[in-house]
Amino acid sequence: MTGGRMTRRVRTSLVAAALLAPLALAGSASGVAGRAAVAGATVKTAAPTCDPTKSLPPSSSDSGPAVSAIKKRGYLIAGVDQNNYHWGFRDPASGQVEGFDIDIVHAIAQAILGDPSKVVFKMVPTAQRIEAIKNGQVDVIARTMTITCDRLNDVAFSTVYFQAGQQVVVPKAAHATSVDGALKGKTVCVSQASTAQDQLKQDPRGVKAITVVGNDLDCLVRMQLGQVDATLTDNAIAVGQAAQDPTVQVVGPSITDEPYGVAMSRTAPDLVARVNQVLADYRGGGGWMASYDKWLAPYLGSSDGPPPANYLP
Amino acid sequence: MVLVLAFGALTGWQVADRSSAADQVVTHSQPLSQNATEIYRSLADADTTAASGFLLAGGEPREVRQRYQDDLANAAQLLTQAAAQSAGAGRAQTWIDQLNQQLPVYSGLVETARTNDRQGLPLGAAYLSYASNQMQSQLLPAAQHLSDAELARLNQDYADAQATPWAAYVLGALLLAGLLWVQVRLFRRTNRVLNLGLLGATGALLATLLWLTVGVLAADSALSDSLEHGSTPLQALNLARVDSLQARTAENLNLVARGSTTQYADQWTKTSAADSGALANAQQLAPSGAAADIKAARDQFSLWTQRHTAADAKNNAGDYQGALDGTVGSGADSAQPAFLALDQDLANAVKVEQADFLSAAKNGRDATGTVVYAAAVLALLGAAGVLRGIGRRLAEFR
Known part of the structure; x- marks a missing residue:
């Protein structure tokens, strides 16, 4: 896909275009060779050793300092979008923030606090996502945020929960x-x-x-x-x-590879590991698929499944 | 004799000029200036109300919708009036045209925002932000330019109305000196008693100058009074009213933007501080009749900012609905009733100050009214005196 993007002239309808990229990428990412090729193609300017899709191994321990702090506080603070249709948006009728990103936040709250509703949603502008993590305004950012090597210098990311481009x-x-x-x-x-x-x-x-x-x-x-x-x-x-x-x-087809991840503080590796565990369960337990079908399938078509987790050694 | 008549005519002309400028202030430039201010206020109010209505969405009460529509209708009507009365004032016409073109574009954007929002699409909020940005960056600056142009005209008319009639004074003084010189020479040459005719002319001249001075001073004082107690405080009050609207717009748009930008939170900080200063200034300048209303408005302002702080804290804590209720809701702890009360108090104060202005400016215009007639009568008397005095002398030579 990356090689053919210049030469292939594909006339794509809305659904077909949407369908192509994430699924093709998600598919290719299942093989180690495909993943490496995709990652290498994206990160032209960054250090060659950086693989943005790799994150800390999962852990279900709640005893780390960052996770303990959230449990003690009693609610999770999540930076989200309210204007991104079907990802994070506030339904004017119900007043609730909903979407694919929001479902992931609820899953994290359910796992750590035992209640999906124990979340305080903070609205974070695109340009301030990294700042909000760095100065501790939010615990996590789930806001269609692409994992890049540049951003990894400032914040930590979970494993990939969606492949976009x-x-x-x-x-x-x-x-x-x-x-x-x-x-x-x-x-x-x-x-x-x-x-x-x-x-x-x-x-x-x-x-x-x-x-x-x-x-x-x-x-x-x-x-x-x-x-x-x-x-x-x-x-x-x-x-x-x-x-x-x-x-x-x-x-399309897409000109880049955009793996979405949940952003967290670099100083909270225990939270990153905990969230990776949540995402692993979310992928395996059918939560990811249910959320995809609810929010994205009408526009992206059906999915073969979530992008696989890729952990650091 | 011709000179005496010329003096009368000059005095009459200069005084008539002054009072027509004063009349211009009362009937034309001040109302137009106030109109332009009102156009600005209506537009800013429409912007604020559109954002409130948008936030209330399906629950928008009829009054809010009505207020928005009234604002637009009011602005359109005032623009038509301004266009009719600003004929000849080229710059003002440009701004009026610009506003006439952009007003329908703006209202179209607001309706698009509402339509999208009703369908549950986040695009609606993006449209409303865009519409408000158009208002802030295009329409309001044009309205401000119009307001400035009308204010410049008002100040020019004030200056004309308070211009000292120097030409009349100079000619009067020269005439007086001339008459005295002739009389002194006659007295020396003929050793006669004073020439009655010339003496009468001198008296008429002096009376005219005195009348002129008294009239001009009275008019000046009334006009200064109208400026001090009417026009200037009114401008300060208008500024406070507009600043309140700007702050309210920023407050609403911050919620419309739903955290997608910090631009409006920053705007609130800036505009509410400006508003606080403008209100204090308006109170300081206010004539006694309007003081109570402005005091009440300032009390509402502090209530409003308190409630804003509370709602903002809720928003920052992620309680968007709570922030919404605390900002545009109709409940007792909402900022909405405080803002509405503040706006109403200021509207009442505007009414008082406008009435004060009109009565003072009318006094100023009418104070020189008698001078014209007095100058005419006295000039005729003076001319007759000269004729008589000089006629006597000429007869003696025969």
């Missing part, structure tokens, strides 16, 4: 058939401090201009108003946008 959202009327075709000569919208912004900095792909906004959704507003031609973002988010506007489509 950068794709382009464009109006169907643009008749774009590839990411490069959709970007070339166009005004492209990206959200601040996102992987997409870094990606265009590294390789502008012939874009005419880049509009940087606070949140991914601001890109859809501007695209609907005709101020930008295309949005480069994670396909997971792209699909959420397409689901809110039937006149736009997601074009």
